[in-house]
Amino acid sequence: MPQFGGFMNDPTAQMGLQMGQSAMKVGQEYVEQNFNRYINVSTLKHYFNVSNRYVLSKTVLVLFPWRHRPWSRSQTNTASPSHNGSTTTQFLPPREDVNSPDMYIPLMAFITYVLLTTLIAGLNGKFEPQLLGMTFSNASVVIILELLVLWLGRYFLNISSESQIYDLVAYSGYKFVGVIVTIAVAAIVNRGKGTGGWVGWTVFAYTFMANAFFLLRSLKYVLLPPDNSPSNPSMQTIARGQRSRRTQFLFVYSYVVQFAFMWWLTALNFTSGVPVVAGGKGIKGRWGR
Template sequence: MYSTMGGQTGVTGTPQNPQPNPFGNTFYGAGSGLIRSGLEAYGERFLGSSSEFMQSNISRYFSNPQYYFQVNDQYVRNKLKVVLFPFLHRGHWTRITEPVGGRLSYKPPVYDINAPDLYIPLMAFGTYIILAGFSLGLMGRFSPEALSLQFTRGLVGWVLQVMLLKGLLYSLGSGEAPLFDIVAYGGYAYTGICIGVLARLCWSYSYYFAMPLMSLCMGVFLVKTMKRVLFSEMRNYEKRSSRQHYVLLFMALGQFPLFFWLGNLGL
């Protein structure tokens, strides 16, 4: 509604700044503060529990990658002897533990010959690819595509080995071993494969003696290692001993076709 009193035009209505309600602001501030504090407490509890859950499950299936590279020259020499010639290993196969943060933890490879590492498997895999390229060159079949195909073949073989070991543990009710441990155990196969390939480069007929021998040694090494893992994780170890023997025997026999498949370069 408009008025023209005094020659000025104005607008009549409610005032622009109404009086604040002290009680409403007080209740609103108190309520929002309670809600905010409650949400913060709930969020901290939720995030804390979820982080503990994630840490516990991650540490359950994975380990610190740096642990697997704590090696020295002496460890590498002794570990290669154990992997390539497990019959000559006269010591125990159990890992050494130490208290860390109120819990028992395994000592790193530099202090324990039975600890798994990723240094030897990665170096052996790299050596395998180099030998594959050298063998392809001697056969006159070297090309980037052929070397890439052999690299893919090697990775597939490693994955198959890991799946075999992991499936073995799950079939026997023990899937608690960290994944990096299984990857390390599966990668040790390339040490024996490199020996077989080198034997073939030196004398072609020696391949048919060296490769079965390396397959047998790798099978014995894995049987000894998997027995230790099963014994340390399974409470009903004695109840399933007969089944374990058959499964471990299947795992050992599976090394022969895997070794010959990866050792036949250029096919």
């Protein structure tokens, strides 16, 4: 039997190995080109550039935003890629600025929400195999609907900056932090029997108001950026009518839209083990509210 080293030195084997490597390289380039057509990976990396300190500070900020100052994002000047001596203004990454939006916390909060709801159902002996998928689908529907709202807002508000769009997507996920707190506290007080009762409503009211206030302050610099902000690369002054529409959208999105989606996510009846639409029947029960 030929030795492994001899096999690798065989011209036919080497040719096959080279062809395989070439095919993998071509496939990787094809995937990257088509993926970058829809999502700018280099820009997306900015939103995952976080640290443990940032995650802790940002979570506290989302839950207790009342006395935070200032809300404006920090900027830095970097050399232009064209090497012509000019500089460009960019926002600092999340790990260096607590006011910078990220996608790490929203993603982890989304996963935690799915696991927490199924865990509570399991602790109450109501876990069913389809619960994990149904909870994931329930949260995904909320995200899709909210992205649709943001897409419509982008169209009607004439938001063309790529960074502004990613910022809106990032901010849309912070609601899961308040949702997790509401579900966890209500589960402890109500012994896993849903988020109803005065405790559940009180915690929900607080987390909703905190999230709305946080978004109202933070999104002001996304939808109404200063003339010299990286969110306004064209340096165009926003017209009065456009500014008024963006202000109205900011209020409706921060309060009305967030209330609807947070209520949807927290109004679960864990005694049934199945998330259902408010007022509708599940497999074994109804909503806790």
